[in-house]
Amino acid sequence: MAVTRSGQLPLDFEYAEYADAPTQSMVDAVGRYFDRFQYEDRSTDFPRPYWRFHLIFDLCPLLEVLYLHCNFVGALGDVLPARPAPRTLRKVMLDSWTSCNLLQLYAVWKLQSVADVQLQMPLGISARIAPFxxxxxxxxxxxxxxxxxxxxxxxxxxxxxxxxxxxxxxxxxxxxxxxxxxxxxxxxxxxxxxxxxxxxxxxxxxxxxxxxxxxxxxxxxxxxxxxxxxxxxxxxxxxxxxxxxxxxxxxxxxxxxxxxxxxxxxxxxxxxxxxxxxxxxxxxxxxxxxxxxxxxxxxxxxxxxxxxxxxxxxxx
Known part of the structure; x- marks a missing residue:
């Protein structure tokens, strides 16, 4: 009731029922609202979907500085914008240690006119660096x-x-x-x-x-x-x-x-x-x-x- 009145949910949920383990239906129900289910000395962390930034250029049309850690899984347009960045950008810093191709982002976002662009990424065999x-x-x-x-x-x-x-x-x-x-x-x-x-x-x-x-x-x-x-x-x-x-x-x-x-x-x-x-x-x-x-x-x-x-x- 206190949670309902406050309008907020805690990060953890503790289960103290005397049993070998909570039922799966209980875990599923709790997982809809909480990040972690804790019972005895064990806990279950529920996976959350990746943050999506595909609308960031729409939300920030006058964006000037962008620092972004791009360890995302997904296609352009789904996780990240698939269109040119705002022309107001002055500095962009992107880093990724996954398969996210930052050189592709540089081209798709049309960052050629940005004053300062810094990328940090693995050097893959398909990297085309010359355009950068x-x-x-x-x-x-x-x-x-x-x-x-x-x-x-x-x-x-x-x-x-x-x-x-x-x-x-x-x-x-x-x-x-x-x-x-x-x-x-x-x-x-x-x-x-x-x-x-x-x-x-x-x-x-x-x-x-x-x-x-x-x-x-x-x-x-x-x-x-x-x-x-x-x-x-x-x-x-x-x-x-x-x-x-x-x-x-x-x-x-x-x-x-x-x-x-x-x-x-x-x-x-x-x-x-x-x-x-x-x-x-x-x-x-x-x-x-x-x-x-x-x-x-x-x-x-x-x-x-x-x-x-x-x-x-x-x-x-």
Whole structure:
């Protein structure tokens, strides 16, 4: 009676009848009104339908900021809107770790004009990422740690930004990222690029890309260049950098050398010398000055005494 008078229902219902278990009819009856049925030291939680947001754009026609966790099961139009979002949107942050395709939402909701869009989702084999960064002036594709995560950041025209963070589920994530860079139409205005060497090498194979590219930063991970030397010691081979012969004429080039996650020692002096020597073979294809990061202060000091020649390789 108290519940009826208050007009509200509690979250739990406790059943104290002395029996082995409540009858199914009792459970079904309680489940129509309560979230949980508790008896003795046991309880039953009743499933509730997924929240539906398919009318959110109708309810909020002047929506400016949208943060949404999209772990939904269902088709567009049933759980989420299947039409363009309000043009008043300035910032959108969506994340999902299920089969919800946020890149599809980006297209269906027509978010291209939104100033700031951030997505977080698994990187599936069917992901079409190029439309998400189409028109990029600056683009960064980088791995995190053991390469399980991928971070994609882009600056579009009119100060629009796009960020995509993915836990990689595909077997060949390097090929998936290279596919983004091979979309000439989407990246025809690209001016600045930050990219792993493995992705760059695959992208530039046999093709000329990005006619407006001026600034290139290449991140070199240990397994991109590491090989066993004749004395049995690991040593870096810089042959993969030959892909720079196919790069456009650049104004600046920076190389960021990373150690492997399990390595205790940073790149050695011999590696720095080998790198300088190999870059000399590319002098006709790269800028006259190249900046290199990732070596110890002692090696930087040693190599600074030898920074003459062409190209001029500056270690930081």
């Amino acid at each position: 960064v189409s028109g990029a002036v600056e683009l960064s594709l980088l791995f995190e740690g053991d390469r399980e995560a991928v971070h994609i950041d882009s600056q579009l025209s009119d100060a629009r930004t796009r960020k995509l963070t993915c836990e990689a589920l595909v077997v060949n994530k390097i090929a998936t990222l290279a596919e983004i860079l091979q979309d000439g139409d989407a990246l025809s205005h690209l001016h600045t690029l930050t990219v792993p060497l493995s992705v760059l090498s695959l992208t530039l194979a046999g093709a000329y890309r990005w006619p407006r590219l001026a600034h290139l930063s290449v991140h070199i991970y240990a397994d991109d260049v590491l090989e066993t030397h004749h004395d049995g010691a690991p040593r870096s081979s810089w042959e993969e950098l030959k892909c720079l012969r196919a790069a456009p004429a650049l104004e600046s080039l920076a190389l960021h050398v990373h150690t492997s996650d399990g390595a205790c020692d940073p790149p050695a002096l011999d590696n720095a010398r080998d790198l300088r020597q190999y870059l000399a073979t590319l002098s006709r294809s790269i800028p006259r000055e190249v900046k290199v990061y990732g070596f110890t202060a002692a090696i930087v000091h040693e190599m600074r005494a030898l920074d003459s020649g062409e190209p001029r390789v500056l270690f930081y």
